[in-house]
Amino acid sequence: xxxxxxxxxxxxxxxxxxxxxxxxxxxxxxxxxxxxxxxxxxxxxxxxxxxxxxxxxxxxxxxxxxxxxxxxxxxxxxxxxxxxxxxxxxxxxxxxxxxxxxxxxxxxxxxxxxxxxxxxxxxxxxxxxxxxxxxxxxxxxxxxxxxxxxxxxxxxxxxxxxxxxxxxxxxxxxxxxxxxxxxxxxxxxxxxxxxxxxxxxxxxxxxxxxxxxxxxxxxxxxxxxxxxxxxxxxxxxxxxxxxxxxxxxxxxxxxxxxxxxxxxxxxxxxxxxxxxxxxxxxxxxxxxxxxxxxxxxxxxxxxxxxxxxxxxxxxxxxxxxxxxxxxxxxxxxxxxxxxxxxxxxxxxxxxxxxxxxxxxxxxxxxxxxxxxxxxxxxxxxxxxxxxxxxxxxxxxxxxxxxxxxxxxxxxxxxxxxxxxxxxxxxxxxxxxxxxxxxxxxxxxxxxxxxxxxxxx
Numbered sequence: 001x002x003x004x005x006x007x008x009x010x011x012x013x014x015x016x017x018x019x020x021x022x023x024x025x026x027x028x029x030x031x032x033x034x035x036x037x038x039x040x041x042x043x044x045x046x047x048x049x050x051x052x053x054x055x056x057x058x059x060x061x062x063x064x065x066x067x068x069x070x071x072x073x074x075x076x077x078x079x080x081x082x083x084x085x086x087x088x089x090x091x092x093x094x095x096x097x098x099x100x101x102x103x104x105x106x107x108x109x110x111x112x113x114x115x116x117x118x119x120x121x122x123x124x125x126x127x128x129x130x131x132x133x134x135x136x137x138x139x140x141x142x143x144x145x146x147x148x149x150x151x152x153x154x155x156x157x158x159x160x161x162x163x164x165x166x167x168x169x170x171x172x173x174x175x176x177x178x179x180x181x182x183x184x185x186x187x188x189x190x191x192x193x194x195x196x197x198x199x200x201x202x203x204x205x206x207x208x209x210x211x212x213x214x215x216x217x218x219x220x221x222x223x224x225x226x227x228x229x230x231x232x233x234x235x236x237x238x239x240x241x242x243x244x245x246x247x248x249x250x251x252x253x254x255x256x257x258x259x260x261x262x263x264x265x266x267x268x269x270x271x272x273x274x275x276x277x278x279x280x281x282x283x284x285x286x287x288x289x290x291x292x293x294x295x296x297x298x299x300x301x302x303x304x305x306x307x308x309x310x311x312x313x314x315x316x317x318x319x320x321x322x323x324x325x326x327x328x329x330x331x332x333x334x335x336x337x338x339x340x341x342x343x344x345x346x347x348x349x350x351x352x353x354x355x356x357x358x359x360x361x362x363x364x365x366x367x368x369x370x371x372x373x374x375x376x377x378x379x380x381x382x383x384x385x386x387x388x389x390x391x392x393x394x395x396x397x398x399x400x401x402x403x404x405x406x407x408x409x410x411x412x413x414x415x416x417x418x419x420x421x422x423x424x425x426x427x428x429x430x431x432x433x434x435x436x437x438x439x440x441x442x443x444x445x446x447x448x449x450x451x452x453x454x455x456x
């Protein structure tokens with residue numbers, strides 16, 4: 001949604017710049033300074049400067065002004081400007097609360113405003129807040145109690161008397177701050193939720209991305225994983241689950257030098273705001289008070305020790321100038337009683353095919369002329385099996401399509417339930433609530449194909 005945020009002073013100098021995506025360069029900030037700030041300072045005003053949105057080509061500048069500070073969000077393509085404006089006004093209120101900066105008149109009837117001095121003197125604090133309230137350009141939690149846990153230097157002392165003489169609006173001590181109850185700090189859940197049947201579902205979903213050669217050697221592989229949950233729990237339950245002992249969540253972990261067998265290294269892990277990261281650092285468990293309904297608790301990547309459910313060994317031979325012979329061998333490596341569903345292999349063919357002869361040991365194979373491919377489908381494919389597809393394809397005589405054919409890769413689609421390609425397993429799942437009700441717990445694993453390609 002938001003590509004970058006820039007904060008300017010009244011002269012157009014950049015106080016803070018935060019780029020969330022690589023779609024633009026930092027010098028795009030000069031466009032807003034020239035088009036809006038300089039024109040406003042010189043007294044020149046047109047319709048674009050009177051509106052809070054300036055659009056130039058496919059780039060939009062959504063901005064507000066607070067005191068002598070401009071806050072500008074840069075967005076690409078067609079974005080929801082009203083949502084971005086709401087985010088900017090909430091960001092302004094948050095900065096005013098944290099920096100405790102009143103306007104010059106200090107009138108209780110007027111809205112507090114920002115000053116460039118407050119921003120400059122507290123640059124690290126403001127920069128950390130910008131990084132926490134917006135994740136990859138999407139606004140997240142702006143609750144103050146939540147930010148206190150993750151922004152260094154943001155505590156109760158910032159909110160009463162801010163101890164800087166340059167912009168301290170109070171001279172007397174602020175009253176002591178009382179710690180609110182736990183349920184008041186949990187903004188994503190209401191304590192009044194009730195269910196007759198309390199259930200919690202945990203689903204480990206993984207997409208496998210693989211590139212193989214014709215010998216079955218893996219050239220590149222990775223896993224895009226996510227833990228998605230659905231909760232139907234009463235009250236304010238405290239949930240906790242733990243992974244297997246060989247699982248580590250470190251982005252800079254050196255997997256090749258680990259002597260343990262079957263190490264599961266989850267990289268680039270991102271958690272939902274409800275997860276208490278301190279609990280994971282203490283006892284390696286994921287502890288949280290869940291939102292009600294469906295949500296994504298965690299996402300991760302995995303690039304090492306990947307268990308592939310399928311390997312494909314293609315042999316493609318060109319005979320003459322108009323004939324191709326395929327012999328494709330596919331092996332499944334999941335447990336024998338574990339079926340894969342929605343298994344479809346796409347085998348490319350040249351354009352202008354005049355005749356085909358296809359035979360297969362299992363499943364259904366068919367040539368589709370409009371797609372220029374042979375599809376090999378299975379309703380269910382159990383583990384530790386080997387299946388073979390053979391096909392003869394003839395192209396129309398004197399056709400240039402056969403000469404120009406560049407052999408696109410074979411692709412494979414599948415879904416395997418109760419199979420974890422990374423080796424990640426959930427050892428336990430516990431739910432605790434003060435009423436001690438019984439909870440029905442479900443844990444499921446799903447591995448599906450992402451970009452599963454085989455060169456030949």
